Amino acid sequence: MKLSVLTENTASPYFLAEHGLSYFIEYDNKKILFDTGASDIFLRNADKLNININDTDLLVLSHGHWDHGNGLKYIKNKPLLCHPEVFMKRYRKGTDEYIGINSTYDEIKGKFDLKFSKKPFYITENIVFLGEIPRLNDFEAQTTSFIDDDGKDDFVIDDTALALIKNEELIIVSACSHSGICNITEYAKKLTGINKIKAVIGGFHLKKQDNQTKKTIDYFKKNKVQRLLPSHCTQLPALALFYNEFKIEHVKSGMTFNF
DSSP states (O other), X not given: OEEEEEEOSSBOTTOOXXXXXXXXXXXXXXXXXXXXXXSTHHHHHHHHTTOOGGGOSEEEOOSSOHHHHGGGGGOOSSXXXXXXXXXXXXXXXXXXXXXXXXXXXXXXXXXXXXXXXXXXXXXXXXXXXXXXXXXXXXXXXXXOSEEETTSOBOOOTTOOOEEXXXXXXXXEEOSSOTTOHHHHHHHHHHHHTOOOXXXXXXXXXXXXXXXXHHHHHHHHHHTTOSEEEXXXXXXXXXXXXXXXXXXXXXXXXXXXXXX
């Protein structure tokens, strides 16, 4: 399995960066574009990596936030898989800041072969779109800083991830983990029946050296995860704890990982 980082908050030399995330995944005879970041940077970095985005078999959108979906403006005519709540209007609490995707449902429907799924969807036998993540533990997804168009709390129930199966091990690809990276991993284990986790890469949505971050680290230690690559919305205080425990790498745009 090959994963190329097209968009990240930090850049490798000669590559561009922004607050956003986009991965290009090549596995099981499929080429999957997982999120598009906030602009056309994913295309510009793909070009530098000699990746032809037109070769994409499937576009997967992890959730409906601008920094993961505004790049949709720069691509079309592809199958697009996502949760049905992805295109809702959403805002940051206490402000008028719009944080949803700036393309409307009608615009997206006109450009893509659109498939919605709340339930898990097997893209191939070894690649699973997890759908809506059950939120079962007591330390993740307990609060939110977002609201919907009616002013109600928005817990980003559309947040999802991919689980890839290789040699009876799991590789979890997350985006922002609003549902909780431990909840995501536990659901992938339950769904596939596989308990051995080879790697977890993506945004973990951890910001502090707090109880949630410490319990997340304990969870990954207990599960003996071989490789952790937290990025994007995982902020420096949390990254420092992960480095102390796991000697993690700093994920940057332009990097390529083989699992």
